[in-house]
Amino acid sequence: MRLFLLPISTRRTLIYCERMHEKLASERSYLDKITNKANETWALWEKDSKSIANWKKTVTVYGNKAFKRIPFEEWGLKTVPALTAKRRKLELEGKEKVEVIFPRRFVHEERVPGILRQLATERQALHKKRMIGSIAAMPFSAPFMLIPVVPNIPFFYLVFRAYSHWKALTGSKHLQFILENKLLKPVPSSELDEAYAAGLMYPTRELSRAAPLPTQEQVDEISNIVGKQTNDGSEDVMVLQRWNGKLIAERFKLPEMEIEIERAVEQVETAIKGKEELLEEKRELERATASPDSVQTEEPADKKTPSEKFGETLREKKSDVSKT
Template identity: 80%
Template sequence: MRLFLLPISTRRSLIYCERMHEKLASDRTYLDRITNKANETWASWEKDDKSWKNWKKTLTVYGNKALRRIPYEEWGLKTIPPLTARRRQAELEGKEKVEVIFPGLFLREEKVPGILQQLATERQALHRKRMIWSIIGMPLSAPFMLVPVIPNIPFFYLVFRAYSHWKVDQTNFITALSGSKHLEFILKNKLLRSVPSSELDEAYTAGLMYPTREISRNAPVPSREQAEDISSIIEKQTNNGSEDVMVLQRWNGKLIAEHFKLPEMEVEIERAVEQVEQAIKGREELLEEKRELERATAAPSKALAEKPDNKIQKKADEVGKP
């Protein structure tokens, strides 16, 4: 199993898991088959122009917008496979290696375990809480099944959200938040091997050097010196870690995915970059509003302190006259 830890900004990172061995069709569970069927149906609806009033395609447009609002951390953890008894044993015995690949110039190696530990543990309570609310909402949305023609989208969405927050370890029937639990197990047993990637360093550098994907494709591969210079500039922009600075461009996700031959990674990167950009922009807007409020509230008192009242000043001038 190979993990990618991709810094989106200087404070936020995306985890993505590449499964080295996909399941054979005969080994897939009913849950796997249902999930695959749902994905195929959704993809066909995205291209369907013949439905009544084009409702299928319209639904997928709004559905995809809703899915993009799901935190990228959740999507990343979902790529990590469940910790079955067979996989647990294979990892403990060293039969299945676990690597984490990251851009060493844009993410210090000593920070990797801490970031992974945070990703593995900080959202477990949140996923459990949201899973419970999704399950509670499922029977409340069931009456929508009576609506003819159009499927019960609210119900299926809640089922999907519950499944996203909760996967079942199908071997031992132990309920678990599988991605985070598996990652936590790997870290606890020190099974992870860190692998700084020069290819990722080059990809990140190109994304920060060039304005578009097309220019980046045609440009020469950045040298090690250029990568170190760009990394140094980013470090200075953080003001000793006080500022959160973007290090990955949205258009660059496709190039990284193509380089590692992982087309599914592109969507994960684009979603993560979009969400982090919005978060940074929102925080900057809040800080600017706070500064404006502070200036507005400080201005009257400052003016009063610096400029005496006209009547008082006039009276003082009269008293001072001979």
């Protein structure tokens, strides 16, 4: 089993587990078959424009918006398979190795176990509570069965959320088991280091594709710039671009990884932007309520956000880095 530890910013990290080989139809459980059927039905609804009042496509549009609001940490844990008795035995006997791939220049190796332990344990109580809550709410969706033509959407949404929390909970417990039994093998990846550095050096996917791979000196330089921009860890700085998810997924031949990265980057960008806007509002309020004397002597505030400063620093350094 291969895990990928992908820092989205200097404080938030995505975990992604490479999917196991597809099971034969005869080996699939009822839950696997139901899940596959639900995915196929949803894909068909997204393309269906012939339903009455176009309700199928409308449901998928609003449903996809709701899915985007589900925390990326939950999606990441759902990729980790449940710990079955067979898998437990294979892992304890060393017959199934568990590797974690990570970019060493953007995540120090000594931090890897701690990050994984936090991802494994911090949301377990939440997933359990919300799984039970979703199940308890299912009977209250019964009146929606009376609506003609349209299926009971609230009920199926609650089923999905209960299943999603259960999957995340089992994934987190499997990850915790791996850590407690010291079965994890950290594997630093120079390919990830190059991909992260290229994503910060170039503004678009096309330019990154066309450019040569960053040298080790360039990777080190970009990593040092990121470290400086955090102000000794006091500020959260983005280290992964949304468009870079496709390039990383292609490099490791894992197309399913792309959407996980893009979703995580979008959520972290929104969170950082919201925090920066709140800080700016606080500064504006402090300036507005300050005494005239203090306003006159106050130096002009730097209104650039940490992310904007980071972009400027990279642009200033880029010419120097490219020459190395």
